Amino acid sequence: MGTHRDDTNAGRTVPWRYIYALLGIACVIGVVVYVVRQPPQALADILQTSITISICGNGQVDPGEACDDGIGNNVGSYGSTTAQRVCLPDCSGYGPYCGDGVLQVRFNEQCDEGTANGPTSLCSATCVSQPAVPASSPPQVLGNIPSRSDVSPGVISAAAQTQVVLRGKAYPNSDVHILLDGVAASIVRADSNADFLYSTTDVTPGTATFSFWANDSGGATSVTTSVVFDIVQSAVTSVNNIFLPPTLSVSARQIAPGGLLTVSGQSVPSATVIINLDKDTSDALAAAVDHSGTWALQLDTSSITQGFHSAKASFELASSSRSGFGKSVNFFVGNQLPKGGPSPDMNGDGKVNLVDFSIFLLSWGTHDVRADFNEDGTVNLADFSIMLFNWTG
Amino acid sequence: MPPYFLRIALGVLFLTLLPGVASAASLSLDPATGTYGPGDTFIETIRIDNDGDCINAANVALTYPKDTLRAVDFSRGDSILSLWAVEPRIDTAQGTVVFAGGIPGGYCGRIAGDAALSNVLGEVIFTVIGAAAKTAAIHFSPASAVYLNDGAGTLAKLTTHDDTVAIAPTAQLSNNQWLSDVANDHTPPQPFVIQVESTSGVFGGRYYIVFSTTDKESGLDHYEIFENGAWRHVASPYLLKNQSLLGVGDIQVRAIDKAGNIRMGTYSPALTPKRQLSFTDFIPFVIVTLVSLLIGISWYLEHRKWKARREVQG
Structure with a gap:
């Protein structure tokens, strides 16, 4: 065998260059067949959103939490000093305490100057009034503080309930359908900013799948978005940033080549909707969402090949806050719809x-x-x- | 010609011709290794790693050496699958475990901050029955498949990670974890509702019921329905034996988990929707009408013949 690529076998020349050429052609055909055989709605590049979970009760201050004293301790009861303050059941803050700057007579506070409480202040660290004294002097207690039997100390049972709190964004004033393990569980209404909140204690600890979908004001149904997570016993499991992707409708399922196709839908007010055509993510289109949650754009089909195409949309609130893709909607550019x-x-x-x-x-x-x-x-x-x-x- | 060139070229050709393959997901067994002896019972957890893609359906087929191991049970208590197209099936004669299920809306991976991995598809409970072999390999068969949540039924590219456990001559475990798990399960399955349906073209338009629930602990075992004075196993959908509904009392279905905890589901027939009539509902009427017509025509023809004969004779 020399430098040339032909070989011999029993005196006969083997035409390797033709075999290579055939293999190359076969590969090209294979690639073309692969691309063509992909259905237009087969869009595998699914965006990940910035969903986060915070577990109120695990003793760690997770994102979105102000505090967390651990399972059974987040009862929000009164703390007689700043150091003894107690986290609320939803970990959004602390229960009343001496040092929060609020005079709470029902807990026998005589004063509360917030962080200024202390030996050099007119209010002691235990919220007892005291005369101005040198910093070195110990705080004085002025007489007995009468106890009040007509008010509740506000203590919540230590047997904390298992709770799930779900927060997200859908469409302005839309009904968000919530499923637990595939079965309808509840419907909550999103506000004018498209924010929705769902809270339930009717859950069992363990792995759960919560799914969400909504209809926009035009009747278009969102994709069903799911979150799978572990519900922690006796803790509040909060899931944030559950974003329902934009709805997307086209003005016609079939349009003649060169026609203008209106692509529209609903999403979160003031967000930017990103529209991807087919599998192309490099040249996405963008549309602004108005205050009512509506967005729209005109698509010139003269630059699109004839045949089936698909459009899908996601929204972006900030560079780090983006939804997943919504339902892929097919349309046909051509004169006869299959x-x-x-x-x-x-x-x-x-x-x-x-x-x-x-x-x-x-x-x-x-x-x-x-x-x-x-x-x-x-x-x-x-x-x-x-x-x-x-x-x- | 270097042989690897042909192999690479054919490999590229093969891959490019595969229909609808995209992205990657992996199935694995947890723990990936272990040493067990005869009599030991251990749990193998089947996990999925979606590798950034959203998936919504999975078919899992496991094979194991039936002379060394025996799959004794299957738990779906921690499973992320909530609908089961193929109920978990253990074939001890073949040494296989198969199931297929899905997640409505899809599974896009572990959420940051989740207390658990939350990627369990199911748990297979094995008992070591023989020590002749030094190892026992548990394989994912090629029938295993995962689908993307893209609305097109796209097959995800799948990698599998098998497990090989070492077999010791004597038992290695001091306790049976599965039995402990079942014994500690005092929570019944989740509440569920029974829907009575009548759909044209399904069961001939007759009434059937559908139901589904989950169990977060030991996992759901089976459903039973109360009919004709006794409880009997049932699966959804179920064609009701008594189609009259009214006057037969409530329809009762109970879900029972592996620990025997029971959750009742009841449906009052007073809420039954109006039945949808289908063509098959009219078959008896059509038959009776046709037979009546035939009898009538026959009688008429015979009558005419008899009349004609009578006129000839007269």
């Missing part, structure tokens, strides 16, 4: 829940076209995955 597949809403009641799952199970492993959502000929886990993506509970 037929779509069956819907995971198998009983047609507008929801995808246990009833649809039950019907789906009856078709498991069969060729039932009603449950073959990806139309690959078999009802299998891929179809189950599509159902779970569209889950509303």
Whole structure:
């Protein structure tokens, strides 16, 4: 064998350069086939959001907490000194204490000058009035402090409840549907800033999946967003920054090449919505959300190839605060819209829940076209995955 | 030609032709190693690492040496899966454990600050039954699969981490952790509701019930329904035997966990929605009508013949 790439076998020349060329062509074809076979909505690059958990009761001051005295100790009872102050049950701050600057007669305080309390102050460290004395003198107690039986000391039971607090953002004044382990648990209303809060003690310690979805004012349904975490016994587990991604609608499912397509939806007021077309994340479009939570932009389809395309959106409040992607919406640029597949809403009641799952199970492993959502000929886990993506509970 | 070139080229070709493969997830067993002897019972936790992607469905198939180990139970108490397309199935004759389930809305990984790893798919309880072999390997079979939560049923690229436990000649564990876990479980499964449904094209439009719940401790074992004066095993969806509903009392289903704790679910038929009629509901009517028509036509034809004969004779 010389420097050339041909070889011989039993006196016959083996055309390696042609074999290489064929392999190269095959690879190129493979790449093209791979790209083409990707369904337009197969968008794997899913954004991670900045969801955080703080566990009120673990003895550590987690993000969003002001204090944490540990399981059973966050009772918010009165502290007779700053050092003896007691954390509130939700770890948002301390219960009343001598040194908080608030005169609390019901706890027998005679005075409270906040951090100024001390031997050189007119108020002692135990909130007892004292004359101005040199710093070296010990604090004086002026007589007996009458006890009051008509007020409650405000002590909360030490047997702290297991509680979950969930905070996030949806759409202004929208109803946020909350599911626990896939089953509808509650509906809470987001305020005009799209903030929602859900708190419950009706939970069992252990791994739990909370899911969220909402309809915007135009009736578009968000993607179902889930958080999976461990509920700690006798503690308040708070999950923050649960962001429902923007809703996204298109003015037409099918549009002639060169037409203007309106892409719109709802999100958090004053946020910036980032819209990605197909799998392209390098050249994303952006739209500002107005005070009512609405956003919109015009998409010129003259620069888009004919065929199926998809659009998905996320929102950004700050560079470090971003939602995940919402539902991917397909549209067809061309003159004839191909037929779509069956819907995971198998009983047609507008929801995808246990009833649809039950019907789906009856078709498991069969060729039932009603449950073959990806139309690959078999009802299998891929179809189950599509159902779970569209889950509303 | 260097042989590795062909291998690499074919590998690239193979990978590029795989349909819908993207991103990565991994399945692993915890603990990854261990030493056990005959009679020891140990728990292998199946964990998933989503590697930054959101996933929503998983199919897990484990194989183990059936002469050395026996899978004696499966716990889904800590599982992040809340819906089970394939209930956990242990085949001791083949040495396999399979299950498939999903998470509505998907699982995007551990949240910062979470008190637990929260990435458990299930726990398999093994007992060592033989010490002839020095090791026992527990493998994820190629049937294992994970899907992305992207609405398209995209298969995630999956890596698996098998486990090989060392087998000692004598027992190594002083206690049975699984039995302790079950004994300490005094919490019943989560509350649940029974839905009575009638869907055109499903069970011929007849009434069926659906239900689902979870158990956070030892895990759900099974459901039972009270029918004809006795409790019997049931799975959702279930076609009700008594379709009249009214006058038969409440529909009762109970969920029972591994420790025997029971959670009752009750449905009052007074709340039953109106039944949806399907074509099959009309089949008896159609048959009776057709038979009646046939009898009528036959009688009419016979009558005409008889009349004609009578006129000829007359």
